[in-house]
Amino acid sequence: MNMQFNRKFLRRVSVVAASLWAIQGAWAVEPFTVQDIRVEGLQRAEAGTIFASLPVRVGDTYSDEKAAASIKALFGLGLFKDVRIEVSGGVLVVIVEERPTIAEIEFVGSKEFDKDVLKKALLQIGLADGRPFDKALVDRAEQELKRQYINRSMYASEVVTTVTPVDRNRVNLSFAVTEGEPAKISEIRIVGNKAFSESTLRGLFDLDTGGWLTWYTKSDRYSRAKLNADIESLRSYYLARGYLEFKVDTTQVAISPNKQDMSITINITEGDQFVVSKVNLLGNFLGKEDEFKSLVAIRVGQPYNADQIAATTKAFTDHFGDFGYAFSRVEPRTAIDRSTNRVEVTLQVDPSRRVYVRRINVAGNDRTRDEVIRREFRQFEASWYDGEKIRQSRNRVDRLGFFKEVTMDTQEVPGSMDQVDLTVTVAEKPTGSISLGAGISSADGFGVSFGFKQDNAFGSGNSLGVEVNTSKQFRTLVFNTTNPYFTEDGVSRSIEVYQRNSKPYVDFNSYAIETTGGSIRFGVPFTEYDTVYFGLGIDQTTIVPGTLLPVVYQDFANRFGFTSNAVPLTIGWGRDTRDSALVPTRGKVMKTSAEWSIAGDLKYVRGTASYQQYVPVTNKITAAFNAELSLGTTTGGANYYPIFKNFYSGGLGTVRGFEQSSLTTATQRALGLIATGGTKKVNFNLELLSPLPGGGKDRTLRAYTFFDAGGIYGDDEPLQLADMRSSVGIGISWISPVGPLRLAFAKPIKQFDNDRIQSLQFQIGSSF
Incomplete structure (x- = not known):
């Protein structure tokens, strides 16, 4: 960490020193009227780029402030590694030394990632064939490649960058990758569990220590995102069984010295199990209290179940939507009595305002025509928002069988209190199929x-x-x-x-x-x-x-x-x-x-x-x-x-x-x-x-x-x-x-x- 900081600091100091030296040279004259501007040292960059960036024009008065601004503007283009301004009579001479350009980028030893994918990733940070060479960007690219391999649990991977000068002030970039073997999860431990066995809790996880299908699922490769998802699954499991005060105390991930084995330890506190003593409904139910009561999935006398709370909340929200209230709010509140391990649940509702649909948008359909999706809609534009019709529309689009995923989102219309837009987003899948039967x-x-x-x-x-x-x-x-x-x-x-x-x-x-x-x-x-x-x-x-x-x-x-x-x-x-x-x-x-x-x-x-x-x-x-x-x-x-x-x-x-x-x-x-x-x-x-x-x-x-x-x-x-x-x-x-x-x-x-x-x-x- 200190070495990396020192390199960055020295690089910044050198740039600043070069700029000050150039500016000092530019300040060695008294202010005068510019009669002409000449550019020297260009190889690939256009002179027009220089003239367009300079804050000085023929006929302007050249001063210390203009000199500083000129140097800063030219360095800001990112095309030059050195810029000097000299004065000859009434003529400004801009002398530049261009950065080398990248002739070719190649990857050696990379098997985990497709090379075209890697090149596309580098393009997003500014490294590509024909672009100016920037050592800082190369260092950033090297670190990004290492991070990508770490995301695949390949902690032993090494990336070495080689810069090779070629003709016409160009360089070739070569990223030599030594991938090594991915680190495998050798152990997952859950500490602090009493109500459920460790094997039961580990069965909730996507991450595991390997099995006969690991070659397909790669479930024994560590991923922070997957671990977070598994911890949420663990939390949901406890909350669905009455453990309201469950918490994850610490999560420890250790890797062996050879960077091949990983151990995960999760320390938890279960807390006590709570039973629902009462369910209250508060708020405006549009005069349909009995209908909403029939949607309550929470069971009095049974352990508190977060899944039942979520199901009830969703049922209420959907039912409000059936009457056009797209932005209804349902807030579950709990009052815990720790002396009896009981909890009272209150559902506070606010239907908000009734709205109608202004526009329906379709996204994600690269091959499928809009009309193929739109003709399945049962919710129409310029009609009152109807949650049941929207669900029907989504399900009908999904039953077409053309898409891997279909989602429906609702957005408020800016400046309007009673209008919303709907966006149906689809993820297309291959719809051509080969039918093959054998025995x-x-x-x-x-x-x-x-x-x-x-x-x-x-x-x-x-x-x-x-x-x-x-x-x-x-x-x-x-x-x-x-x-x-x-x-x-x-x-x-x-x-x-x-x-x-x-x-x-x-x-x-x-x-x-x-x-x-x-x-x-x-x-x-x-x-x-x-x-x-x-x-x-x-x-x-x-x-x-x-x-x-x-x-x-x-x-x-x-x-x-x-x-x-x-x-x-x-x-x-x-x-x-x-x-x-x-x-x-x-x-x-x-x-x-x-x-x-x-x-x-x-x-x-x-x-x-x-x-x-x-x-x-x-x-x-x-x-x-x-x-x-x-x-x-x-x-x-x-x-x-x-x-x-x-x-x-x-x-x-x-x-x-x-x-x-x-x-x-x-x-x-x-x-x-x-x-x-x-x-x-x-x-x-x-x-x-x-x-x-x-x-x-x-x-x-x-x-x-x-x-x-x-x-x-x-x-x-x-x-x-x-x-x-x-x-x-x-x-x-x-x-x-x-x-x-x-x-x-x-x-x-x-x-x-x-x-x-x-x-x-x-x-x-x-x-x-």
């Missing part, structure tokens, strides 16, 4: 399918998709597009064109099923959460005769021919109240859909009803339940249901642990037939999702356990639990850059002979 089967080995979808094509909010499968057994080509706002009222339109070829056996002469068709569908929103769908399609299915043709297909061909047509009319309903489209923690999704062939060779109707529910079990664990029922039957007097419209079960999305679409009906199983689906399908899934152990609080990376059960049934078979398969397993869910990825390892707990087991399965772009 490892003991019978067929490794199989894969591929697809591509762009959910926000060209920032328009429209989706474009293509699915391609070029395998020998299943060849598929599908194009689809959806315009969620085909009309200004929010009616969506989806178009799909497809061609599918299924050849269950690799044998060249094996039979095949070819289906070609297309459809158009519209979605009409009836409420904020409910949408009704209807559409029309046409498809043609051809049975290509060959070896191993199942009897059911031959029977169908005998009745309807090898080529058949259908014109299905579709109708459906959907309701989505999830809090997030990518990582839901609460809410539900309900869907029903029906398909009715109104023309063509085939007469049938088929439908599906599904229900998904997400329930937060704890702050970290979410329970997810899914149920699905599908039925199909003939219509119009037909006595044969088209086999191409059967439902299939097995694999991801239904019963994991079994090969995709491989489950057989009871009849197929008894006769030893291959799976050709059934007219009835039942499916149940139960999952428990939590942050991946060792993954910290990263919501995009989660582990889950699951139980699946499902069955497939023929036209004349009753729905029986005895015919259902089931499985249990574990998996990983990750919102990857190419889409949601789910990896599952399943073990069947109920199966039948000849079932095709597939223990390891993964898929990108699906849920459940």
Whole structure:
């Protein structure tokens, strides 16, 4: 520290001395009228820069004050390391010695940071190619680089700067970095805890001493910001359990002499636990006291809970906002009785003033058009502020699935007492996704399918998709597009064109099923959460005769021919109240859909009803339940249901642990037939999702356990639990850059002979 101070002091003294020497030289004449000004010593700087900075012009009187001001102004440009002013007759001669410029900046040995990122950081402090060389800035840059490495827990890192002169008064800067290994947290201790175990409290922290996912989370690297956040988590934990007087006494961080190991010790005082004795409401409640009382989450007779206080405060603020009071204040006050360890809570409220929204701003959308976001708003400009509509607007924008984060901020309008502006800020994420499905089967080995979808094509909010499968057994080509706002009222339109070829056996002469068709569908929103769908399609299915043709297909061909047509009319309903489209923690999704062939060779109707529910079990664990029922039957007097419209079960999305679409009906199983689906399908899934152990609080990376059960049934078979398969397993869910990825390892707990087991399965772009 002293050496650094001495260097800075000497450098300042030398600059001041040089300035005084130059000024003294400039003062060696009596005041006179300037007849001309000449500049000498320029190499790259423009003479106009000198003339524009000088406070002296031709015709002015040159004096001591003008001399001092001239020297100061020229040094202030930062372009010169020496400036002198001489007088020759009535001519001022400005003699300058330019600072060298930086020809090139390079980094040697830097692996932790991208070199372009480092160059951009140096540019912000004034160091860049072509800029004047300044030793002070170089010293500052060196210290900044060291600080960045310290922030990454790389305390043993060293930075050595080399300045190499080159031609034309230029220099090359080289920062040689010896990074070393990052310091790892070897110990975290919490001292003073009595009510809770040390392991329980350490489990609240993002920082830890390492685990099997440390390479991804880097949670064993010390960070002051992370430690502060962990201490706040510790404080919140105690305050949520009645310890009102909890405090952190000291925090000690020690590093080993080799700068490789770190030890953290946190000393705390828990204090006593307090129980809520009474809750009081004071202030103006707009004559709606009963409504506000119903929002109180604080429980009398239970330990004081800061989370309940915060939840109640937020509920009050939100409810005031529903009536246009955007700046309401809710102040919780506590009266502590230490003799009985009880606390009385008083909620003092002030609704302030009612306001309306002047303007709504959108920020952060580099690709997505403003209108894509604005059309989801339910709060309008020049309307009264409505907290419920603002929350709906934020949630609708979030459910688009285009953004990693959506926030809504309220700002007062300067000079106005009853106006506010709203700003919705979004953080965009990649909306193009690759859909990849794969599995490892003991019978067929490794199989894969591929697809591509762009959910926000060209920032328009429209989706474009293509699915391609070029395998020998299943060849598929599908194009689809959806315009969620085909009309200004929010009616969506989806178009799909497809061609599918299924050849269950690799044998060249094996039979095949070819289906070609297309459809158009519209979605009409009836409420904020409910949408009704209807559409029309046409498809043609051809049975290509060959070896191993199942009897059911031959029977169908005998009745309807090898080529058949259908014109299905579709109708459906959907309701989505999830809090997030990518990582839901609460809410539900309900869907029903029906398909009715109104023309063509085939007469049938088929439908599906599904229900998904997400329930937060704890702050970290979410329970997810899914149920699905599908039925199909003939219509119009037909006595044969088209086999191409059967439902299939097995694999991801239904019963994991079994090969995709491989489950057989009871009849197929008894006769030893291959799976050709059934007219009835039942499916149940139960999952428990939590942050991946060792993954910290990263919501995009989660582990889950699951139980699946499902069955497939023929036209004349009753729905029986005895015919259902089931499985249990574990998996990983990750919102990857190419889409949601789910990896599952399943073990069947109920199966039948000849079932095709597939223990390891993964898929990108699906849920459940």
